[in-house]
Amino acid sequence: MHDIRTIRDNPAAFDAAMARRGLAPVADEILALDAERRALTTKVQEAQSRRNEASKAIGKAMGQGDTETAEALKAEVGELKKTLPDMEEQDRALAIRLTDMIAALPNLVAPEVPDGAGEDDNVYLREWGEKPAFDFEPKEHADLAPDLGMDFETGARIAGARFTFLRGDIARLHRALGQYMLDTNTSEHGFTECNPPLLVREDAGIGTGQLPKFSEDLFQTTDGRYLISTSEMSLGNSFREQIFEESDFPMRITALTPCFRSEAGSAGRDTRGFIRQHQFEKVELIAAALPEHSEAEHDRITAIAEGLLQSLGLHYRVMQLCAGDMGATMLKTYDLEVWLPGQGAYREISSCSNGGEYQPRRMNARYRPDGAKKTEYFHLLNGSGLAVGRTLVAIMENYQQADGSVIIPEVLHPYMGGVTKLDPAT
Secondary structure, three states, rough: OOHHHHHHHOOHHHHHHOOOOOOOOOOHHHHHHHHHHOOOOOOOOOOOOOOOHHHHHHHHHHOOOOHHHHHHHHHHHHHHHHHHHHHHHHHHHHHHHHHHHHHHHOOOOOOOOOOOHHHHOOOOEEEEEOOOOOOOOOOOHHHHHHHOOOOOHHHHHHOOOOOOEEEHHHHHHHHHHHHHHHHHEEEEEEEEEEOOOOOHHHHHHHHHOOOOOOOOOOOOOOOOOOEOOOHHHHHHHHHHHOOEEHHHOOEEEEEEEEOOOOOOOOOOOOOOOOOOOOEHHHHHEEEEHHHHHHHHHHHHHHHHHHHHHHHHHOOOOEEEEEEEEEEOOOEEEEEEEEEEEOOOEEEEEEEEOOOOOHHHHOOEEEOOOOOOOHHHHHHHHHHEEEHHHHHHHHHHHHOOOOOOOEOOHHHHHHOOOOOOEOOOOO
């Protein structure tokens, strides 16, 4: 959400910022509606004030025996009582229109973010590790999967396309990955583990910015709630409508949850395999930071996600997203892309972002600086630490053997009860 005062103070700069997102100028339309609403609000307040003054004056006139004035005042009050409700309703409707118009706009873009229209304009920053070498032609995970217990057909029979049924050791490996990530984030990096709701109300979706813009990508229940597309929705809203002290920061929370996405607009993309599912698990990292510390916190979250990939021995690269490829709620984003030798391509496995005050402003989450009376908005950041299903895919493709088996990374052995390899069914 944007501060209307920022738009009033420099509409040209605001339009320039939105242009970096590929949007047409919007400031004039917003300010016209803002002016209309403010003018009506003034009229409503004047009418309310006059109604109150006239109501008090009636008693005074009656006490002085001035019946004529009292009757005139009564008539005036009666007329105001008739017209005020409509004016107040119009005022509320204009306020909602203005809020909705601003709420639908994406976040600003940090000055250092490169311009660009899409992923081809993202900027390479660095990489870690090396691509594995094979003395055989590596397979895609979808071709390895059926013999390892990753059952796409059963998932589809139960729930339809883009659902998968895991059996046996691969199901245990999937669980082990989530547990390992969660344990690392809490024991080594000071995040507090949470178990949040998987359903949220509409205002929570608005708070973190999934609504109203991305409603088509969410599953909605019959009572108006939404299944979370990421636990950012529920973790982020744990701060909503609260005022914190400066000493409370930083606040760092994490959760391993199922996530649900309709994948609207992704027809034909990643239809094979475990990459793009309607239901998947992800470990989310959420940090609330003071504005002056948010850039360092962004680097910290990114380093945590990188450390997880390094501990699993997975080659990856870090890309800075351009303005046109960033999520709508974020100021700045780094994507970690893991190498998948079966596909011969890098695929996103973690997205680490600084959203600034955009989300706290939408959810009215603030803090009081030391010694100050006025509250301010803190910054909210998030990152995947990591996407569990995509990490499973990366292990399958990078650790595959010629016989179709998959070696399990050593750091996961304590979670696997003695199982060190996924063996294909015979």
